[in-house]
Amino acid sequence: MMIKNVFTGRVLQLNLERASLPDGRSVDLEIIRHPGGACALPVHDDGNIILIRQYRHAAGGIIWELPAGRINENEEPESCARRELKEETGFEAGKMEKIGEFFSTPGFCTELLHIYLATQLTPCKHDPEEDEYIEIVKLPFANALDMVLSGKIRDSKTMIALLLAKERFPVKGLKKEDETMYPKIIIRNEKADGPQNGAGDDLQRA
Secondary structure, three states: OEEEEEEEOOOOEEEEEEEEOOOOOEEEEEEEEOOOEEEEEEEOOOOEEEEEEEEEHHHOEEEEEOOEEEOOOOOOHHHHHHHHHHHHHOEEEEEEEEEEEEEOOOOOEOOEEEEEEEEEEEEOOOOOOOOOOEEEEEEEHHHHHHHHHHOOOOOHHHHHHHHHOHHHOOOOOOOOOOHHHOOOOOEEOOOOOOOOOOOOOOOOOO
16 A cells, blocks of 8 residues: 655656555555566577667666666567667567566565567667667677676676576587677767767777
């Protein structure tokens, strides 16, 4: 039961709610109501995948992620994943397969994230939102998994998606994490004012 709404914004709603515990006690909780989100793990026909490097103010700079976003009103999770894939990477998927879902922060937030494997990729318009700064990278799955194990990837949805997809890829041996083995960034967000936190100084256009 909602006691009061504290804040309603573009992305979320913060409420003070009264909940009944399994043992019969009632407690007052601060709960964030979120519509949920979806992400896509894009896989090219050659087995390489796409990751993005996105500026996240809350994380203190640029982090490695999969394309993802908030589910709009009356939008299905798969449609959200397809839309975000197009907007953030400039690719669309001929096939989408759901491989999992998880609660991002169940202690205080209702956000449920849906994970899709995106294959049969074809190029389309790259159209990130005005407040996004995104760099797109194509790399082998084994290298991305190594980045999870080494701590270079710290975004939860990306870590979970890569670990869920691990059995689908022939990872014979993980190499020591090394920046030199990652391909050059292939696309730059042209809507951004410029690289932030020093990233992107040597970006190359496809």
